[in-house]
Amino acid sequence: MPWDAAEPNPLLVTWMARHAAEGAGRRALVIGCGLGRDAEYIAALGFRTTAFDISETALATARARFPESTVEYVVADLLAPPAAWISGYDLVVESITVQSMPLSVRDRATARVSSLVAPGGTLLVISGIRAEGAQVDGPPWPLTRSEIDAFATEELKPVLIEEVPRPDVPGVARWRAVFQRA
Numbered sequence: 001m002p003w004d005a006a007e008p009n010p011l012l013v014t015w016m017a018r019h020a021a022e023g024a025g026r027r028a029l030v031i032g033c034g035l036g037r038d039a040e041y042i043a044a045l046g047f048r049t050t051a052f053d054i055s056e057t058a059l060a061t062a063r064a065r066f067p068e069s070t071v072e073y074v075v076a077d078l079l080a081p082p083a084a085w086i087s088g089y090d091l092v093v094e095s096i097t098v099q100s101m102p103l104s105v106r107d108r109a110t111a112r113v114s115s116l117v118a119p120g121g122t123l124l125v126i127s128g129i130r131a132e133g134a135q136v137d138g139p140p141w142p143l144t145r146s147e148i149d150a151f152a153t154e155e156l157k158p159v160l161i162e163e164v165p166r167p168d169v170p171g172v173a174r175w176r177a178v179f180q181r182a
Contacts (some may be wrong), residue, residue: 013041016042023042026047027050028049029052029092030076030095031116034055038093043070049070052074054075054078078112085133087116091122092117092121092122093124094126098147099127099140099142122178123178123181124176125175126177128142129177133142155181161177163166163175
């Protein structure tokens with residue numbers, strides 16, 4: 001499977017090492033967690049971590065790979081998350097999920113991601129980059145700058161939006177965007 005990385009996303013790891021490594025007493029949510037590498041990394045930092053995916057098969061694989069895990073793996077749909085998750089997480093990690101969704105649901109998915117961040121919480125978004133107006137034959141459909149900006153709300157403000165080189169693919173960059181809720 002092309003999304004089965006041996007390590008957590010390096011753009012997540014470098015950001016966490018610099019900004020938010022201490023998770024004790026804090027809740028984290030990993031969106032579209034797939035086979036669990038990012039979720040396990042976040043949990044190892046001390047966050048009480050929930051990770052979800054729409055694929056029960058992916059979650060069964062994650063549970064089998066990490067049988068001693070403290071991560072709560074949940075089957076859920078980003079477009080209809082449990083009500084208890086709204087404004088519920090100190091750290092929300094969205095890595096490559098929204099860009100994998102059809103353009104027809106992108107605005108709704110983006111709004112749902114933003115709604116999950118607790119007061120005082122942080123949203124970290126990692127995505128492929130697409131130029132404004134560029135057509136792409138996806139999936140995935142990498143995000144434009146305006147689509148990254150759309151994660152911001154009246155209460156969720158951008159702190160950092162950067163184009164970061166992928167360490168694993170020379171000459172290719174990704175968005176890494178950080179938003180903070182008041």
